[in-house]
Amino acid sequence: MTDQAYNFAYLDEQTKRMIRRAILKGLAIPGYQVPFASREMPMPYGWGTGGVQVSAAVLCPDDCFKVIDQGADDTTNAVSIRSFFERTAGIKTTTSTKAATVIQTRHRVPEMPLSEGQILVYQVPIPEPLRFLEPRESETRKMHSLEEYGLMHVKLYEDIARHGHIATSYAYPVKVEGRYVMDPSPIPKFDNPKLSDSAAIQLFGAGREQRIYALPPYSRVVSLDFEDHPFEASKADHSCGLCAAEDSYLDEVIVDDVGGRMFVCSDTDFCEARRAAGHKGKDAA
Amino acid sequence: MIDTPLLSVRGVSRHYGAHIGCSDVSFDLYPGEVMGIVGESGSGKSTLLNCMSGHLAPDAGEVVFDTRADGPRDTVTMSEPERRMLSRTEWAFVHQHARDGLRMGVSAGGNVGERLMAVGARNYGDIRDKATDWLGRVEISESRIDDRPGTFSGGMQQRLQIARNLVTGPRLVFMDEPTGGLDVSVQARLLDLVRGLVRDMGLSAIIVTHDLAVVRLLADRLMVMKSGHVVEQGLTDRVLDDPQHGYTQLLVSSVLQV
Numbered sequence: 001m002t003d004q005a006y007n008f009a010y011l012d013e014q015t016k017r018m019i020r021r022a023i024l025k026g027l028a029i030p031g032y033q034v035p036f037a038s039r040e041m042p043m044p045y046g047w048g049t050g051g052v053q054v055s056a057a058v059l060c061p062d063d064c065f066k067v068i069d070q071g072a073d074d075t076t077n078a079v080s081i082r083s084f085f086e087r088t089a090g091i092k093t094t095t096s097t098k099a100a101t102v103i104q105t106r107h108r109v110p111e112m113p114l115s116e117g118q119i120l121v122y123q124v125p126i127p128e129p130l131r132f133l134e135p136r137e138s139e140t141r142k143m144h145s146l147e148e149y150g151l152m153h154v155k156l157y158e159d160i161a162r163h164g165h166i167a168t169s170y171a172y173p174v175k176v177e178g179r180y181v182m183d184p185s186p187i188p189k190f191d192n193p194k195l196s197d198s199a200a201i202q203l204f205g206a207g208r209e210q211r212i213y214a215l216p217p218y219s220r221v222v223s224l225d226f227e228d229h230p231f232e233a234s235k236a237d238h239s240c241g242l243c244a245a246e247d248s249y250l251d252e253v254i255v256d257d258v259g260g261r262m263f264v265c266s267d268t269d270f271c272e273a274r275r276a277a278g279h280k281g282k283d284a285a
Numbered sequence: 286m287i288d289t290p291l292l293s294v295r296g297v298s299r300h301y302g303a304h305i306g307c308s309d310v311s312f313d314l315y316p317g318e319v320m321g322i323v324g325e326s327g328s329g330k331s332t333l334l335n336c337m338s339g340h341l342a343p344d345a346g347e348v349v350f351d352t353r354a355d356g357p358r359d360t361v362t363m364s365e366p367e368r369r370m371l372s373r374t375e376w377a378f379v380h381q382h383a384r385d386g387l388r389m390g391v392s393a394g395g396n397v398g399e400r401l402m403a404v405g406a407r408n409y410g411d412i413r414d415k416a417t418d419w420l421g422r423v424e425i426s427e428s429r430i431d432d433r434p435g436t437f438s439g440g441m442q443q444r445l446q447i448a449r450n451l452v453t454g455p456r457l458v459f460m461d462e463p464t465g466g467l468d469v470s471v472q473a474r475l476l477d478l479v480r481g482l483v484r485d486m487g488l489s490a491i492i493v494t495h496d497l498a499v500v501r502l503l504a505d506r507l508m509v510m511k512s513g514h515v516v517e518q519g520l521t522d523r524v525l526d527d528p529q530h531g532y533t534q535l536l537v538s539s540v541l542q543v
Contacts, residue, residue, distance in 0.1 A: 150403025
């Protein structure tokens with residue numbers, strides 16, 4: 001079988017139509033989890049089956065596609081999804097955040113602010129923010145519909161009681177447009193402020209859980225907190241070892257077996273662009 | 286004399302197919318009053334309690350509750366969000382098994398704080414202070430505030446459940462066999478505690494139990510149920526000391542004397 005045997009972007013048109021309807025509904029009700037009939041994709045659950053389906057439904061032949069995994073363009077998940085769409089859709093791909101029109105991401109939001117016309121697609125493992133507090137799906141749906149979100153604060157209360165501060169550092173719950181509480185997917189809470197008032201369309205796809213939700217551009221997204229323990233976007237207290245950036249989210253990399261370590265930007269495109277512009281960190285060769 | 290009943294039950298019936306859960310039950314409960322419902326297993330006590338507390342929809346009848354905001358309202362016909370709001374603010378429900386009423390994966394403090402956060406409390410310090418205060422009131426040591434209920438004894442779990450329910454200052458407490466499964470000395474302490482709280486807070490309560498000693502101690506009025514019907518009701522002492530109905534006489538004479 002040749003690659004031409006596939007429909008454009010792998011999924012058949014009826015499936016894409018169904019997913020687009022779910023996306024439109026999600027955009028109309030920001031933060032609401034829209035059920036959709038998730039398809040089997042040629043990859044295991046947990047590897048971005050939801051994100052890939054959403055990307056497939058929004059891609060057009062003249063789109064430019066970028067995939068990041070934990071901020072990096074060159075990790076297994078990112079490389080394989082990129083080549084998947086190169087083969088099945090024949091579209092241009094890029095590693096540049098600026099040049100991309102559709103960006104599929106796992107666990108990060110690009111450092112560079114997105115612009116109007118761009119679409120950010122998140123891969124979501126567990127779309128239900130209340131899941132680990134209330135295991136009954138029938139009950140959590142009722143809680144969403146009646147706006148009963150006290151339980152979400154119980155989780156934050158437990159954090160403070162146990163650790164003295166809100167220790168949730170990723171998948172930090174947010175409230176969208178003063179209505180729905182949403183799981184922003186496992187992005188670090190450092191990225192939470194970037195969700196709010198973003199110029200780009202943000203789409204969230206959970207393949208195994210069969211849910212799509214969305215943030216239209218310029219949505220108001222507030223991270224939940226307590227009056228006396230306000231939300232704080234945290235990152236490692238270092239600068240990037242390669243590009244010396246002070247304000248980007250950092251990965252810690254162990255470099256030898258005697259405790260040596262370095263901190264580098266998790267967003268590879270951001271880091272490379274800075275190095276090309278002449279910035280140099282202390283660990284740069 | 287207060288003339289508006291806090292809870293007014295009129296002709297409540299609930300059937301399970303051809304089987305009767307409870308049939309045509311009517312009574313009034315006035316503020317500060319404690320009502321006991323006794324009867325054998327399967328007599329419809331719990332069905333009636335669940336119908337009144339909104340856990341079950343009755344087939345017929347109305348349950349009029351005197352709300353703080355809008356005065357008397359029929360809770361059967363009110364919308365679900367309103368009813369759930371009532372059950373978080375003005376009502377409390379104490380389950381027979383503390384595990385049904387507690388979140389076992391959440392610390393004692395979190396359990397007590399949940400209702401506060403559910404009605405909009407967003408200040409950690411205040412929530413913590415209230416939780417500490419309430420743990421003290423139900424005689425749980427402050428040092429246990431961050432322990433999970435799973436590490437508590439049965440009696441402590443039950444007291445924690447009571448604290449969790451009373452923290453938002455409800456006016457009506459539904460109790461389903463609150464002392465079931467506890468040994469007698471723990472029962473006595475729990476009853477003592479409940480009696481104190483009911484008196485101090487001016488609570489009204491409806492207590493379902495099959496233990497006549499519990500109602501003798503707590504209830505002002507008593508209702509005896511058999512096969513889904515109320516067979517006798519009146520002041521607790523009157524019903525227990527001078528039972529009129531044959532079934533009540535049987536019930537009273539069945540109590541073992543030590």
